[in-house]
Every structure is written in C-alpha cells, then in structure tokens.
Amino acid sequence: MKLPWFRAYTEMVDDEKLKLLAFEDRWHFMALLCIKGQGLLDKDEAPALKLRKVAVKMGLDVRTLDEVARRLEEVGLIVRETLQPVKWDDRQMRSDADPTAADRKRRQRERLKAAPATPEPEDTDMSRVTVTEVTRTEVDTDTDKEEEKTVGELVAVGAPARTPAAAAPAKPSRGSTVPSDFAPDQTAVGIAAGTGVDLQAELANFLDHHAARGTVFKDWQAGFRTGLRNAVKFGQQRGQGAGAQRGQQGQHRYAAAAATIYEGVNL
Incomplete structure (x- = not known):
C-alpha cells in the first residue's frame, strides 16, 4: 500500500522505546516510516538490492544501515531482516490510500x-x-x-410499552498486547528504587520480550511489577549485585535469563 502520507501519533514524544534511542536513530526510524509509506519496503525484489536502495535513500552505506536496523530492532520498533516497522497495519488505515x-x-x-x-x-x-x-x-x-x-x-398512542430484552452479559476481556505508550506506575518505580533494580533496563527487556512473543495481558502494570520482583530473585540466585552493575550487565544476560524472569508473568 503506497501512501503520500502516513499517520503519526502525538504519543510518540512519550514513547519509552523511542526514548531509549539516540536522537539520530529516532530520525532513522522516521525515515524508515517514510520509505515504508512510499512502498519501497513492500516491493517484490531481491533483499540485497532493496537494502541498497534503502541505504541510498537514508544517506548511509549498507553496513551502517544494518547497524541502525539492529539498534531499532533491539527496542522493538522494526524487524531487522525486512526493515518493516512493527504494527504498521494497526496504525494505518486502508481508506487513507483510497483515492475514491x-x-x-x-x-x-x-x-x-x-x-x-x-x-x-x-x-x-x-x-x-x-x-x-x-x-x-x-x-x-x-x-x-x-x-x-x-x-x-x-x-x-396509549399502547403498553414493550419491556426491552435484558442485555447479554459482557464477555470478560482477554486483555491486550503491550501498549505502545506503556510506562511503569509509581508502585513499580518504588519497587525498583527499594531493590536497586535498573528500572529502564528491566523495562526495555520486559517490552522487547513480550512484544516479540505477542503476549496478551489483562493488566500490564501488574505484569511489569511481577517481572521486577522476578528480576530481583534471579539476580540473588546468580549472586549478582544491584544498581549500576545490573544496568551494565542487563543487556548481556537478558537473552539467557529473559524466560526465567518473565515466563512466570501470566495475567
């Protein structure tokens, strides 16, 4: 679907994923959204050729573009192999591209x-x-x-009013995937401060883990608080310290430890 414009939402300024990026990578992400709107990412052509075309548009060499894609994928904004933005179809409407x-x-x-x-x-x-x-x-x-x-x-006139049929009870909500504007509540901030957990590192790990799995929660705040407590328990079992040491080692240990910390979160 080729668009002359695309929908961008004001909540972007508060998005935690974008805040984790350097300013230049935020622009790189916006450039990829524009390229997606132009239809280049959806063309049926060789991946290597498509990658070169995207690099030329963004003013980068292919190696630098791959590194940019790696950083954007780490925070859950794109798929590195295809450069496709995550949840693009959920944010754009087909009627936007309808000329009639x-x-x-x-x-x-x-x-x-x-x-x-x-x-x-x-x-x-x-x-x-x-x-x-x-x-x-x-x-x-x-x-x-x-x-x-x-x-x-x-x-x-004067006829007896009909009694409306009783409304069917609403089905309980199955929950939703992680909100794009998710931010920890004050309770989670207090848990992190009291235990020495690196709040931003754990938040990034939590969001990436559940975005990749498509997890559906009824209460994302409760899920994140549980993840923080599990992170404390996991660090104690491994004999790791808290505070700055957890912030430096968080990204390196997460690939092996994410399942242990977050698989128990099931709301």
Whole structure:
C-alpha cells in the first residue's frame, strides 16, 4: 500500500522505546516510516538490492544501515531482516490510500442534502397513530461500502410499552498486547528504587520480550511489577549485585535469563 502520507501519533514524544534511542536513530526510524509509506519496503525484489536502495535513500552505506536496523530492532520498533516497522497495519488505515474515498463522501452528502424533509404527521380525533421516520446512514470506509436504510416505525398512542430484552452479559476481556505508550506506575518505580533494580533496563527487556512473543495481558502494570520482583530473585540466585552493575550487565544476560524472569508473568 503506497501512501503520500502516513499517520503519526502525538504519543510518540512519550514513547519509552523511542526514548531509549539516540536522537539520530529516532530520525532513522522516521525515515524508515517514510520509505515504508512510499512502498519501497513492500516491493517484490531481491533483499540485497532493496537494502541498497534503502541505504541510498537514508544517506548511509549498507553496513551502517544494518547497524541502525539492529539498534531499532533491539527496542522493538522494526524487524531487522525486512526493515518493516512493527504494527504498521494497526496504525494505518486502508481508506487513507483510497483515492475514491473523498468523492464517495461528497456524493453521500449531496444525496442527504437533496432528500426531501419528512412531514410531521397530524394528530386528529380520527387517528391516534404517530408515524416516526428514522433515517440511518452507515458508511464503512475500510470496506468501501455505503448503505442507507429507512425504517418506518408505527407507534400506537396509549399502547403498553414493550419491556426491552435484558442485555447479554459482557464477555470478560482477554486483555491486550503491550501498549505502545506503556510506562511503569509509581508502585513499580518504588519497587525498583527499594531493590536497586535498573528500572529502564528491566523495562526495555520486559517490552522487547513480550512484544516479540505477542503476549496478551489483562493488566500490564501488574505484569511489569511481577517481572521486577522476578528480576530481583534471579539476580540473588546468580549472586549478582544491584544498581549500576545490573544496568551494565542487563543487556548481556537478558537473552539467557529473559524466560526465567518473565515466563512466570501470566495475567
């Protein structure tokens, strides 16, 4: 899907993944989003050739581009092998690339404007029936369908009101994947401060681990707090110190220890 523009959200300024990057890598990420919108990443061509084209667009050599991709993948923003942004389809709408959407919307407004107004029914002694016309317009911009329905309802004056059927109980939520704006609450900050855990390092590990697995939680704050406590237990079992030492060793040990720390988080 080629787009002349793409959707960017104001929450980006508070996104923890972007904050973990240097300023130049934040620009590299935005450049990859632009290249994705141009359709280059979706072309059916040899991966090596595509990589060279992306490097030229970004003003980098191929080796430097691969290093940039590695850093962006570490914080869960792209897939390194394909350079594809994570969750692109969840953030962009197919209707944004539909050249006929604006014209279809204009025709719909013209039809509504030209439709004659429905006269109000007269209430006389000979007739005690009120006719109410309800016009509903449904527009589905994603499936390019438009429907107009007119429903005539006859309501007898003085007739007993019908008791509405009881609403079906809502199904319990299955939870959601990790929010893009997730940030630790004050309780988690207190746990980290009290135990000497490197909060930012554990947050990055936690987000990357569950983003890669597609984990679904009902309560992400509770999941992160549990992950912090597991990190403390794991560090004690390994005889590791806290504070600065954990921050320096966090990235190196995480590949082997992530499952031990976070697999127990199941909310």
